Amino acid sequence: MGKLTIGSFPGLVGSLSLDFSVKLAEAAVRKGHSVDFWVSSNGTMLSKKGQRAFKDYPYLAKTIEELFKTGKFQACACEACAEARGYHKEDTMDGWIRKSMDWYLASCFSADRVLLIGGE
Amino acid sequence: MIKKLAFIVRSLPYKNEATRLALTHAIASQTVEIYLEDGDNVEPFLALVGDGVLCGLKNQSNKCYGITTMEQHITNALLLDLNVYYCKEDLERFGISEDQLVMDAESLGGDMKASIVPFSEIQAAMEAADHLQIF
Numbered sequence: 001m002g003k004l005t006i007g008s009f010p011g012l013v014g015s016l017s018l019d020f021s022v023k024l025a026e027a028a029v030r031k032g033h034s035v036d037f038w039v040s041s042n043g044t045m046l047s048k049k050g051q052r053a054f055k056d057y058p059y060l061a062k063t064i065e066e067l068f069k070t071g072k073f074q075a076c077a078c079e080a081c082a083e084a085r086g087y088h089k090e091d092t093m094d095g096w097i098r099k100s101m102d103w104y105l106a107s108c109f110s111a112d113r114v115l116l117i118g119g120e
Numbered sequence: 121m122i123k124k125l126a127f128i129v130r131s132l133p134y135k136n137e138a139t140r141l142a143l144t145h146a147i148a149s150q151t152v153e154i155y156l157e158d159g160d161n162v163e164p165f166l167a168l169v170g171d172g173v174l175c176g177l178k179n180q181s182n183k184c185y186g187i188t189t190m191e192q193h194i195t196n197a198l199l200l201d202l203n204v205y206y207c208k209e210d211l212e213r214f215g216i217s218e219d220q221l222v223m224d225a226e227s228l229g230g231d232m233k234a235s236i237v238p239f240s241e242i243q244a245a246m247e248a249a250d251h252l253q254i255f
Contacts, residue, residue: 007253009138040145041137101148105162106155109123114251119131119138 001032005111007104008043009118017118018043022060024115029072036107037067037075043118044085047077049093061093068095076103125149125164126249128242129172133190139175142166142255143193150200165203165249166194167242172255173210176221176234191222194234199225204234205242 008021018039025035039046046060053059067073076097082088092098108114127146131139146164153161168175180189197204206221223234246252 009141009255040141100151101145102150102152103155104145105125105149105152105164108125108251109152109156109160109162111251114253116253116255119136119141119255 001034002112003034003036003110004028005036005038005104005107005114007038007040007114007116008046009040009116015042015118016058018046019058019060021117022046022063024117025073026063026067029067029070032072034072035067035074036111037073038078038104038107039075039081040078040101040104041081042085044077044082044087047075047082047092047096047098048087049091051093064093065095076107078104121160123160123162123250124248125162126246126252127164127166128246128252128254129166129168129175130170131255132171133175133180134185138255139172139190140188140193142253143175143190143197145253146202147193147197147200149202165205165245166197167205167207167245168210169207169239169242170210173206173214173216176204176206177216178220178222194222195225195228195230198222198232198234199228199230201230201232203232205245206234206236207242208236208238210239211236 025037028035051061076099079098127142129142146166149162149164175190180191182189
């Protein structure tokens, strides 16, 4: 099985790129692959704890929690992007890593495939 | 082992955050070694194509948004010895000449020069890269 690194660069609400990224990560993990999931810019909202499910909005926190439990998934939020948006360490969901962009590049180094999703 | 990472910037400088993220992620390669084994590293290059060539224009102002300009980021990339390529055909399409572009970081003491190359050369560099990231 391979390793997939996904760089996700959109917002949580207003863009479905993040939903697609999470769905893709979920599918890859289910097939036995490991996934490094990097969120940047507005995508760092995904790391915010206390998200609530509404029918008209994407709710990805539950999926992320389930993915963490597999042991084949790690997610990292861009620390600067998060801090710039007022999401501090104490606001972050359990399981998330917060690092600078070099974490993503290091993950790319050892990845079999890298997919950059979003950026719109 | 060195892995080549291609950062292709094709979007307008200030329309969304993606362009800025392309540059900052490429520049972050300078500290990636802390996560890697001895002898391993990444080698990024920046290619500005399509609307992305506008990122390299000189004399950008940060007065509107009050944040770092693309010009400053490209200058920093060159200061850190990243290869920066401008697509020749797209510069011609916009009527942009070399003297209008950030081509070096001499003002900060850098030696690296940006290159204006045909798209065929950028495509060859993309094909030689281990991972491709298009912004």
